Every structure is written in structure tokens, then in C-alpha cells.
Amino acid sequence: MSKRYRVVLVGCGSITKAWLDACQKQFSGRVELVGFVDINADAARARAAEFAPQAWTGTSLETALATLKPDVVFNCTIPDAHLATTTAALKSGAHVLTEKPIASNLSDALSLRATAATTGLMLAVIQNYRCVRGARTVRQALAAGVIGKLHTVNADFFLAPRFGGFRDQMKHVLLLDMAIHTFDASRFFSGASPRSVYCHEFNPAGSWYAHGASAQAIFEMSDGIVVNYRGSWCAQGLQTNWNSSWRFIGERGTLLWDGAEGIRVERVVGAWNGKDFHQPVETVDILLLPDEPAKTGHAGMIGEFLDALDAGTTPSTVVTDNIHSFAMVEHAILSAESGQRVSIKL
């Protein structure tokens, strides 16, 4: 049975449009936006005016929590503010759905996992890149064994956005603020857990970021799977999709995904005859899963979170799972800083 949850939104910057559009279009019967908080009072007022004019607005999360007693807090603050805001929300008795990354370092993320456990409240992370039609289709095809046992996953991410704002000065900007999506997706597709990583991070010539706009990382995963990541936020021309461009190689074939709706598969036909230099391959057509707005992007993650609250179950990006994706980020940074391959242990 669906409940209507009283929700406070903290952090009212650019990404909240995606959240609030989803709430308005998909979840108006399940989400009541009762408060908007931002250290910039105008930002809170502007979002409230657009999406919930009757809601409380202010600059203090503590006041909002004490006055409004929300069931849920949506945390859309900047990464450095996630530890304090999510902790305050959980300790006030609210469940939290937070923007990625869960925190700005692993020790803070572990602290949040512990607070969620002691309060018994749900803490989950928006990993909206799992919720695109192409990604859902690829995952289903791989799980059905279309290319046999998966052993190699390559992801290329090459874009050149000029954000301005907090990212321009952020340390490890690509790894911390973006690669979490690709690393999390590699777990989503492979079902494997990270074991070790070697990462080289650099700031390419002409970069308009202060730090770490490019990185290349090799992860050894469970089940003998290797994930190769090559990424840049400073790569002009011939850009990839934001979802990355992917190559999956299994024992019997290869699946390519362009990050949008282009999926191609070739796999070998039958067994090797003992003579052919290259085994013959066949093309396999993969039908895209239906386009379902309620399962796409932020709406997909918010819906899964609300469903889990209603049913008393666990969403796929609950902190106890998502921490493994975040560990990939943290250990890639540790490897980049030390120049060494590092083991990933939680």
C-alpha cells in the first residue's frame, strides 16, 4: 500500500530539477514536498516557488527537521556537505535518499553506513545511470548469457563540459564526481565486486579544471572479470555518451553499447572445428526494453526508494551495497596518489 511521504529537500541547486520534475510528474501522490533548505535562501525559495509554493523554506536543515519532522530527506547538497546533512537527517528520524557520491571520502561513507544501521533508517544513493533503457537492456542480455561468461568490461567516457561552480576547484573531480556512475554501472552490469585497482589520474594540457580531469583505471573484479575505465572531462570533439561507450567481452562473444540505444552483439557459432583461424560469428539482435518514464533516470531511483519504504524491502543502491561502488572511487584515488596497485577491502 503506497504511503504519501513528507519530504524535505536539502540543497536546491541544478540537479534538483531532475528530482522535482520526477516528483511532480510521477510521484505527486506519494511525495509531499514540505520543506526546501539551502544555505542560499534564494535558491530554496526559487525551487519552492516552482514546485511547492506552500512549502517551508529556509537556510537551516536542523530547523526544518525539528519543525517539519519529515519522513524522508532528499539530499542534493554538494559532496562535501553530504556527511553532515545526511547524518543530521538520519539522527532526526528521517530516511534519506542522497545524490551521489554518498560522501566525499570512504571514511565519511562508512560513518554514514554506521549511522543508518544504528538508526534503523534507510539510506540509499541516486545512481540514475542504472535507470536508462539501454542499461537495463544490456544488463538483462548479459545476465541471460548472450555472450557467455563475461570476463572483460571496457568503458570509455570522453566529454568536455564547462560546469563552473564547485567542480572547477574540486580535487579528483572526474573520479569523485563522475566516475562513480561508471564504476557503479560496471558492478550493475557484471554483478562482480571490486578486488584491486591501478589508476593513473592526470590533468591534461589545456584543462579548465584545477585537478584530475582525466583518469584511466584497471579494476580486477571477482569471478576473474577485469574492468578498464578510460575517462576525461576535458576531451574535445567526438564525445561519448554520458553513460560511456561500453565493450563487454565474454567467452562466446562481444556486446557493444554506445550508451544510448545502440546495442550490437556478435557471438561465435557452435564449437571451434580445430581448423579455422577465426571462428565464424553471428549477429544477435537485442530488443530494447520498453521506454518507461517511471523507471528512467532519477524517477527510476526515487520510485525504487519509495517502493522499498512501502514494502519494507531494500533498494538496489542502499548504502550497504553502494559503498562497494564508492570504494572503487576511493581506491582509484589512493592508487593514483601512490602510483601503486591497491587492494580494495571494506
Ligand SMILES: NC(=O)c1ccc[n+]([C@@H]2O[C@H](COP(=O)([O-])OP(=O)(O)OC[C@H]3O[C@@H](n4cnc5c(N)ncnc54)[C@H](O)[C@@H]3O)[C@@H](O)[C@H]2O)c1
Ligand atoms: N545523479 C546525477 O546525474 C547528478 C548530476 C549532477 C550532480 N549530481 C550531484 O548532485 C549534487 C549537487 O550537484 P549540483 O550540480 O546540483 O550542484 P549545485 O552547486 O548546482 O547545487 C548545490 C546546492 O547545494 C547548496 N548547499 C551546499 N552546501 C549546503 C549545505 N550544507 N546545506 C544546504 N545546502 C547546501 C548550494 O548552495 C547549492 O544551491 C552533487 O553531489 C553532485 O555530484 C548528480
